[in-house]
Structure formats: structure tokens, C-alpha cells
Amino acid sequence: MIRRVHLVESGGRGGVFNHSVEVAAGLGGLGVDVVVHTADDCDAAPAPVTLCRCVTWHRTSPNRRVRQARTSTRYLLRTLPHLHQVIGPQDVVHIQGLFALTPELISIARLRHATVVASPHNTFVRSNAPGGGRALRSALRDADRVLVYSDADRRRLLDRGVANVDQVPLTQWTPPPKPALVDRWRTELNPNGGKLALLPGQVRADKNPELFVRAVAQLPDWRGAVVGEDLGPGLRVDALIDQTGSAVTTAYRYLGVDEFTALVAAADVVVAPYEVASQSGVLAVAARLGVPTAVAPCGGLIELATAVARDTSVAAISEAIALADERGAKPVDTTDAAGRVLAAYTAARRSQTP
DSSP states (O other): OOOOEEEEOOSOSHHHHHHHHHHHHHHHHTTOOEEEEEETTOOOOOTTOOEEEEEOOOOOOSOHHHHHHHHHHHIIIIIHHHHHHHOOTTOEEEEESOOTTHHHHHHHHHHTTOEEEEEOSOSSOOTTOTTHHHHHHHHHHHOSEEEESSHHHHHHHHHTTOOOEEEOOOOOOOOOOOHHHHHHHHHHHOTTOSEEEEEESOBOGGGOHHHHHHHHHTOTTEEEEEESOBSSOHHHHHHHHHHHTOOEEEEOSOOOHHHHHHHHHTOSEEEEOOSSOSOOHHHHHHHHHTOOEEEOSOTTHHHHOSEEOSSSSHHHHHHHHHHHHHHOOOOOOOTTHHHHHHHHHHHHHHHSOO
């Protein structure tokens, strides 16, 4: 019997957090006692979800190493001792995402004789993720069960010899978009009407924003928008827009859940021309909101999208955008998502050596 589920999502922001609180809400609806351990400045969450704001991030310093050092120190001195106190031997510790101190977190759960479930969300490590390789290796090697969100990831891990893998639906907390916010985004990004193609979320090089700009330039009746926190390529993207005259607007800032859902709802097509991906919370949100999606032929994106480009050429991405608009949104099956997660917890507990 499971006494309590500790969902540990250390970041407090973005798609992994929104997935975590949606899972917590679903499990709570099944009568499971769930607490989400997350950042003290976390985003909003559904009202029934219990949040333990036990992670403190140092987000203000312009020096990345200073931010990392201070955050890690607080995690080691405050968060891990707290978790050691509250986790019990009949509990499930479900680690969401990859955090540099994932191995230490798993060690704490093991000391308390808890069942460990890991959802890495990515089965690869981005070049700008310090400690990501160590965290991923630990999650795949040391967890009693690994949960993934695409068949592509499931097959990839099985091919790597990771046998204790379950695939569950990628659910995202998606509150109803506020009409005033939707109208504001449409006015800001597409003031003259017409069709709007959107590349939302973190602006990273691996998401191919420059390919998106060139693809929109091939669609004369469309406008484009790149909106999200800039993690590097923003200056290059803006320079390319100036160079090509592409009808693309950029807005580089982090968006909370209300702004983000309104942004996605304002689009005619959400585009994911990514170079590498396991799956995409953005596509899951778009599906929930009834917005068509166009993607590059990459990882688990294929399983979520309305239209898949034949390759990653400019012409192919442009054609996929137009085709997605013609086809309309593709429903994503999230039937009994919480029940499937709970079944994975049960399997993980049974697999433990007595």
C-alpha cells in the first residue's frame, strides 16, 4: 500500500512543473495522498494540489556559476534534509525532470526505503545542462521505474537496456485561456489579421528558431511569432528577421501559465521544427486547446503533431505549417492518465526486493 506520493519537481516553472501538478491533481482525484515538492517561487498550480515550497533558487545573479553554486548549496543544506524527514518507507518518490542533484535525491529516498520513480522528460542531455549527464544516468540506473511520454523514448531506452520503462500520457495543466489575454496576444503578434504561426516556449538553438523564421518567409499570407525566454539565439533570430524581411515578431521573456495558454490559443498553428526532442509539453497544450501543430520529423514529436514535415528543409517546414492549418487539431489521448501513473507506481513497488 502506498502511504504518500512525493512528486519532486525542483524547478517550479514551465512544462515539467505544469505536468507535475496535473499528475498530482489526477492522483488526488483517485484518492492518493500527493505532495509536490518544488520551488518557493513556483508558478501557479491547480487549487487542490498540495505544494511544499522547499526548494530555493538563486535566480538573480548574472553569473551562471554563482547561481548554480548558491542553489545547490541550499538544496544540500535545506531541501535534502527536509525530504529525509518527510519521506517514509511506504512512500513513492517520483522525480520529475533532470536536476543536477538527482543522484543525491535518489540516495535520500533509498535511505528512507522509499520506492523511486523517475520521469527524466528527456532521454538525451542538452549541451547547456550542467550535471545533466550524471542526472540522467542516475535516473535510468537507480530508479525502480522510469516513465516516458512517447513511444520513441520507450523504444530508445529499451534499446539501451533499460527494461523497467512504462509509457504514460503527457498531460499538462492547461487552465482555460482568458479571452482578454488571447485578444492581447493577437493584437500584439498579428495586428493585421491573417494566419499566425507560433514558436512558443524557451528560445534555444536546438529548437531551430532560425529555420522557423525562414519557413514563415515562404508563406506570404502568414505572420510568425517567436515568444519565450531567450536562452541564447535571440540576437541571431532578430538579425535574420531584419535580413530576410520575414513577417515574424519576437518577444523574449518568461511566461506564466495564464499568459502561455493564452499565447498558444491565439495561434493558428504551433510549430516545433526542433533538431532534437523526446516529446513536447507545448504540443500537448496545443492539442488540449484545439490548436493544430506542425513539427520536424524528430523523436516523439511525430506522435503528437497534426502535420509532420518530410525533412528539416525550409520548404518542408513551410508545407507542414500550411498542411496543419488545413487538417485542424489532432486530439491526444490522455484517457486515465493518472490511473496509468498509479499502475506504474504499483509495479515499481512490487519490483523492489523485499
